[in-house]
Amino acid sequence: MKSYGDLLFDLCSQILWSSYNAQMAFRNILKVLKNKARFQKYEKYERSWVLQTACQQLLRLCSQQQEIAIKKKQIKWDVQGSVPTRLKQFSLYLGRLSPEDQLLLLLKDKHQIPYPDISAALGIPEGSLKIKRQQALMCLSEWLWKKR
Numbered sequence: 001m002k003s004y005g006d007l008l009f010d011l012c013s014q015i016l017w018s019s020y021n022a023q024m025a026f027r028n029i030l031k032v033l034k035n036k037a038r039f040q041k042y043e044k045y046e047r048s049w050v051l052q053t054a055c056q057q058l059l060r061l062c063s064q065q066q067e068i069a070i071k072k073k074q075i076k077w078d079v080q081g082s083v084p085t086r087l088k089q090f091s092l093y094l095g096r097l098s099p100e101d102q103l104l105l106l107l108k109d110k111h112q113i114p115y116p117d118i119s120a121a122l123g124i125p126e127g128s129l130k131i132k133r134q135q136a137l138m139c140l141s142e143w144l145w146k147k148r
Helices: 005-016 019-037 043-064 068-080 083-088 090-094 099-110 115-122 126-145
Strands: none
Touching: 005 019, 005 043, 005 099, 019 043, 043 099, 043 115, 083 090, 083 126, 090 126, 099 115, 099 126, 115 126
8 A cells, every 4th residue: 555644644634633633533544444455455446445434534533523612713713813814824714614625625725636536535426526625615715805
């Protein structure tokens, strides 16, 4: 299996916000991948398989924990922050999106993963992914650039 460690750890860090949670999730994902690798022949679609496993684990973890305190801080920054301040806090605004939308944007825009692999990882048709991406980008744009 190729090394996807940096990509997986980055996804964990971006989605889970806590370095402790990210490290625990990363180890858990690697453990799941190692266990599944014994039973599945994935060589042809290795990246899609790795991403699918990681995304499933991250979405499961996100559904188990709520980031209420962070969302309250985001609302406070929205009220007080100017556009440059909001841009410096981009990761907080990204965190307001659903975990699925965050994964989509991180995989497509930060890590340049092609739509077919993202589609396989998230279990969403490519056409729907493109629409979801545009909607997520529009939300970010409204939050970051709104006039006061």
